[in-house]
Amino acid sequence: MASILDSVNQRTQMVGQNRLELLMFHLNGKQRFGINVFKVREVLPCPKLTAMPNRNPLVRGIAHIRGQAISIIDLSMATGGRALTDIQNRFVIIAEYNRTIQGFLVEGVDRIININWEDVMPPPKGTGRDAYLTAVTKVEDELIEIIDVERILADIMPANMDVSEEVANAPINVAKEDLTILITDDSSVARNQIKRALQSLGITLEVKKNGKEALDYLKDKAKEVGGLVHPHVPVLVSDVEMPVMDGYTLTAELKADPDLRDIHVILHTSLSGVFNQAMVKKVGADDFIAKFHPDELATAVQKWLNTEVIA
Known part of the structure; x- marks a missing residue:
């Protein structure tokens, strides 16, 4: 599954062209979601998780990956859905956000799409789902929801916002x-x-x-x-x-x-x-x-x- 990601050098060619690549994935159900490929380090089957005391309920456990302990966040729960089940048969997207490495537990990974930012729109208001979305786009007449990961991380690990x-x-x-x-x-x-x-x-x-x-x-x-x-x-x-x-x-x-x-x-x-x-x-x-x-x-x-x- 990690082979779904190509080289960084190829992706940097899109810079300044108002384009992005999204890794599409599923949570619970048919709805597809997207995450910017630039933020993804690798995709792998969910490894064994170690439960930690007093952890945030959105964190399903800690995985030891390539010598590093990484928190695995249930992205379905984090976006207001039900917890993913049968997690040993699910996948983890390892991503880098805000200077830290996180793992996002998802039901399955689809494919990578290359689109223009002009085709990416703010989420519709009043849907009840826009709280955790940063944008939406259409692929083959299907609405793809792009998750506001910064909001999710702020809920789990609030950042210090005060200047010294x-x-x-x-x-x-x-x-x-x-x-x-x-x-x-x-x-x-x-x-x-x-x-x-x-x-x-x-x-x-x-x-x-x-x-x-x-x-x-x-x-x-x-x-x-x-x-x-x-x-x-x-x-x-x-x-x-x-x-x-x-x-x-x-x-x-x-x-x-x-x-x-x-x-x-x-x-x-x-x-x-x-x-x-x-x-x-x-x-x-x-x-x-x-x-x-x-x-x-x-x-x-x-x-x-x-x-x-x-x-």
């Missing part, structure tokens, strides 16, 4: 009242985490849910100010995975626009594999930070704000 006093009090040598920091992320959990961390800087925050919304906002700002935007919006903190337009494509669009190219782009993403620096260089981003460490994020924003003064 030392970082919060670090000097920023700009007139804060004249600036806006733009935040772009499709996960409501991630948006709240970023806002909580950056509010300590005392600068106005503008929040968008995908790259298209962010690009439209910046182009409108260019018309409003009649030219260069970076004196007004000097920093963009952007997720990579977003419906409609991803963070790589957003960055490439900014760097190709004379009015927007000087905005400092920080890609802030749960993708934390070894290939990310090559991606950042390819699209021209200024910085890359793996989620989620509030001090690192706030420090990076401070650095680029102060660069404006030096420049």
Whole structure:
């Protein structure tokens, strides 16, 4: 089953083309779900699990895989469904999110699809299922649900969202009242985490849910100010995975626009594999930070704000 994943080098060719690959899988029932292949290390039959005392009920146990103890999360339970049964005949998706390795227990794994982010939409509201979805797409007239893994992990392992006093009090040598920091992320959990961390800087925050919304906002700002935007919006903190337009494509669009190219782009993403620096260089981003460490994020924003003064 691990052979379902091809080489990283082939996948990096999609960077800046607004495309993604989804590994599709089943939980309980016929509904198919998706997870970005970039986050998947391997897929394997469920190994023997060791129960741990006082564990979160969504964690079915600990597996020892390649010398590492990995928590195995029942993805069906985590999304409000019933627990998976007969787990010795199920599969585990080993994935890397937010600097940690997790295993997601699923009923079965289907195949990998290659699609355009323009065909990925925010989840429909009012369905009762949108709480744990970050996006949906259609494949062969079937709705594929893309799970908001960051929300699930926040429920199991809540992240610290507070910036340390030392970082919060670090000097920023700009007139804060004249600036806006733009935040772009499709996960409501991630948006709240970023806002909580950056509010300590005392600068106005503008929040968008995908790259298209962010690009439209910046182009409108260019018309409003009649030219260069970076004196007004000097920093963009952007997720990579977003419906409609991803963070790589957003960055490439900014760097190709004379009015927007000087905005400092920080890609802030749960993708934390070894290939990310090559991606950042390819699209021209200024910085890359793996989620989620509030001090690192706030420090990076401070650095680029102060660069404006030096420049």
